[in-house]
Amino acid sequence: MWAILTLLVENKPGILFKVTHLFRSRNFNIDSISVGVTDNPEYSRMTITTYGDEKQVEQIVKQLDKMIDTLEVRHLDEHKTVYRELSIFKIKLGNANDSMEVNKLANAYGGKIHDVRKDSMMVELTATPDQIRAFEELVKPFGIIDVARTGVAALQRSGA
The missing domain is CATH 3.30.70.1150 (ACT-like. Chain A, domain 2)
Incomplete structure (x- = not known):
């Protein structure tokens, strides 16, 4: 299944590396990734698309949510997005x-x-x-x- 994940993260050096390293260490591929500062310059929004079964996507969301620099992680429903x-x-x-x-x-x-x-x-x-x-x-x-x-x-x- 194709998944759209969105992360609200602290806007500081190294966060992109931490997120991509998490994917790599779990042998999970990133299809696309885009990152931009939000209306609050202290935070950035990452949008990641990937493929995996429901269990794999759920696991990566849980792992991303545990990261210290991550404020919010959501698996978006493509029909409501x-x-x-x-x-x-x-x-x-x-x-x-x-x-x-x-x-x-x-x-x-x-x-x-x-x-x-x-x-x-x-x-x-x-x-x-x-x-x-x-x-x-x-x-x-x-x-x-x-x-x-x-x-x-x-x-x-x-x-x-």
């Missing part, structure tokens, strides 16, 4: 028709076009990881030169 990832694709263009087709695909996914060249185009896409993978599959035939992804940012909906 707003989560997005930013990605930038550099796509190869063979001709003007390719440019129009990639542009149509980008618009269909709410993407923004940047840096259009004769032989390439950059598309910025903010979406769920599934939507990003779907877009990636659609543009693969054109040729993907490069991809950059940020990792998931997530917040639980109000009342959830």
Whole structure:
């Protein structure tokens, strides 16, 4: 199962290492991780996505919750959460028709076009990881030169 974990942690050096070390020491993989300072500069929010069965995810949540620098750990329900990832694709263009087709695909996914060249185009896409993978599959035939992804940012909906 895919899991979204969110941690509220003290904003101080070494906390990212401690969290990633905890995952590594338990042979648990991090699919994506994003970290940013909250509205209170003393705290940061980490959003980690990972795969594991229910027992594994429950165990990692318990272990993260025991860490001294951790104020809150939550396993978010993806159906009650707003989560997005930013990605930038550099796509190869063979001709003007390719440019129009990639542009149509980008618009269909709410993407923004940047840096259009004769032989390439950059598309910025903010979406769920599934939507990003779907877009990636659609543009693969054109040729993907490069991809950059940020990792998931997530917040639980109000009342959830």
